Amino acid sequence: MAGKTIPATLIPGDGIGPEIVAAVVEILKAAGAPFAWERHDGGMAAIEKHGDPLPPRLLASIRRTGLALKGPLTTPVGGGYRSVNVRLREEFGLFANVRPVRSMVAGGRYEDIDLVLVRENVEGLYLAWEHYLKVGDDPHAVAISSGVNTRAGGERIARFAYDYAVENGRKKVTIVHKANVLKALTGLFLEAARDTGKKYRRKLEIDDRIVDACAMQLVLNPWQFDVILTTNLFGDILSDLMAGLVGGLGMAPGANIGDQAAIFEAVHGSAPDIAGKGIANPLALLLAGCLMLEHVGKKALAKSIRAAVDHVLRIDNLRTRELGGKATTKEFARAVIKRLK
Ligand code: NAD
Numbered sequence: 422m423a424g425k426t427i428p429a430t431l432i433p434g435d436g437i438g439p440e441i442v443a444a445v446v447e448i449l450k451a452a453g454a455p456f457a458w459e460r461h462d463g464g465m466a467a468i469e470k471h472g473d474p475l476p477p478r479l480l481a482s483i484r485r486t487g488l489a490l491k492g493p494l495t496t497p498v499g500g501g502y503r504s505v506n507v508r509l510r511e512e513f514g515l516f517a518n519v520r521p522v523r524s525m526v527a528g529g530r531y532e533d534i535d536l537v538l539v540r541e542n543v544e545g546l547y548l549a550w551e552h553y554l555k556v557g558d559d560p561h562a563v564a565i566s567s568g569v570n571t572r573a574g575g576e577r578i579a580r581f582a583y584d585y586a587v588e589n590g591r592k593k594v595t596i597v598h599k600a601n602v603l604k605a606l607t608g609l610f611l612e613a614a615r616d617t618g619k620k621y622r623r624k625l626e627i628d629d630r631i632v633d634a635c636a637m638q639l640v641l642n643p644w645q646f647d648v649i650l651t652t653n654l655f656g657d658i659l660s661d662l663m664a665g666l667v668g669g670l671g672m673a674p675g676a677n678i679g680d681q682a683a684i685f686e687a688v689h690g691s692a693p694d695i696a697g698k699g700i701a702n703p704l705a706l707l708l709a710g711c712l713m714l715e716h717v718g719k720k721a722l723a724k725s726i727r728a729a730v731d732h733v734l735r736i737d738n739l740r741t742r743e744l745g746g747k748a749t750t751k752e753f754a755r756a757v758i759k760r761l762k
Pocket of ligand 1: 437441492493494495496497506670671686687688689690691692693694695700701702703704705743
């Protein structure tokens, strides 16, 4: 008998979004994922039909399901639209951004990378409380930006990172900060993360690192790290650095998680240069689908999809073009389905 279905919002998105979303939905279905999708337009597709990149019916669906898989959304340049991704984070209080990276294709610069970055997603310098001061004739003579970190926000993301580490069999969490210079802003984050960590000492090794040293160490010896816990801005930068360790954004999934909702996506954008050609790599979004399965407790299904992907990449040697192969989006999806156990 079929198990219970789980309602989930599906946003095909813009550019390559509909192509990779279709491929991922097909693979998830073949793997037996229990999602009952509610499809909604977002981004440019929604502006054309509804005059808003985040129409109320899309937001209502996410509010109802608490779960979404999202194709990349194009934020129109000009026209007064705020980043749709930032709006979604704010709307649903998605305070945690989880970005795992893992070596999947042999022969890259590094082998055996398996790291997770947990980034605080709603505080810090990304609040973008910015303004200029006029001096003399120059209205932009001085630029000022205020970052805001709260003890409660630091404790919340730290608890999330430690719980994630414990639940996923990770051994070590490194708190990354710049408390030697930004003593209040990132000093408070460090203090909150260290204090919260005291309860986890028996389960996890917890250390800390200054962000610049961490960036160098990630390049020199990434294997010394396991889970990295950091603030919004540092997390944005370090997560792209970490994606570079495993071959780029094409294999980087992300989860945005809050108390009421969780939205899963690829880290890359809508790739307008290759949209409609059927050659986009669906892997990052598929890995985001695996994070979504884990989020709803379907760890075995996520594991079986990852194993099938590993088989396709390493043994069948089938890859999309940006990874040096010839496979189309559909051929890659069919190959993964064939290898699902
Ligand atoms: P991009 O990630 O879309 O593309 C950068 C390069 O990587 C391009 O050459 C593209 O062809 C390639 N690429 C990206 N994804 C690929 C895939 N799955 N398979 C094969 N090649 C892939 O970045 P961009 O060009 O800076 O941004 C394009 C649009 O996407 C912008 O409107 C931006 O705002 C939006 N964007 C959205 C998100 C999101 O929704 N989470 C994230 C980043 C950018």
